[in-house]
Amino acid sequence: QLMGFFMMTVFMLGLAVPYHHWTTPGNQIGFVVMYGFTFFFANFGPNATTFVVPAEIFPARLRSTCHGISAAAGKAGAMIGAFGFLYAAQDRHKPDAGYRPGIGVLNSLFVLAGVNLLGFMFTFLVPEANGKSLEEMSGEAQDNEEDQARTAAVQPSMA
Numbered sequence: 001q002l003m004g005f006f007m008m009t010v011f012m013l014g015l016a017v018p019y020h021h022w023t024t025p026g027n028q029i030g031f032v033v034m035y036g037f038t039f040f041f042a043n044f045g046p047n048a049t050t051f052v053v054p055a056e057i058f059p060a061r062l063r064s065t066c067h068g069i070s071a072a073a074g075k076a077g078a079m080i081g082a083f084g085f086l087y088a089a090q091d092r093h094k095p096d097a098g099y100r101p102g103i104g105v106l107n108s109l110f111v112l113a114g115v116n117l118l119g120f121m122f123t124f125l126v127p128e129a130n131g132k133s134l135e136e137m138s139g140e141a142q143d144n145e146e147d148q149a150r151t152a153a154v155q156p157s158m159a
Contacts, residue, residue, distance in 0.1 A: 004045015016109035
């Protein structure tokens with residue numbers, strides 16, 4: 001996930017910084033290739049973890065519900081990002097028919113690079129499951145021990 005977000009940031013900046021170069025005739029194919037690399041790294045890193053991490057970090061009794069909510073939030077974010085980019089990328093001076101002026105493609109690419117960088121930073125807040133069972137990750141092992149201790153304390157001894 002870290003490499004995916006990092007490389008997406010690099011490629012977005014690689015599109016934004018020399019933006020005038022990419023818009024000159026003959027260089028549009030290079031722009032599409034660079035943009036394609038951002039999608040590769042999106043699927044290589046962050047996209048793959050959207051279904052792996054929720055399956056590891058939510059408690060078993062709530063896992064399917066929380067996983068569904070997590071997936072729905074991801075889909076909502078994708079829609080907001082797609083439509084947001086469409087509206088934000090409109091030229092300030094002559095937007096497409098039916099659209100309001102936006103910040104332009106160049107500035108939209110810088111915003112996307114910033115969002116990717118934020119994703120990189122937020123990745124450090126995701127709990128690491130390496131070497132832990134799902135019960136340990138979700139805290140269920142501790143809950144089960146506490147439940148067993150309470151049950152043992154309540155039951156009379158059979159002496």
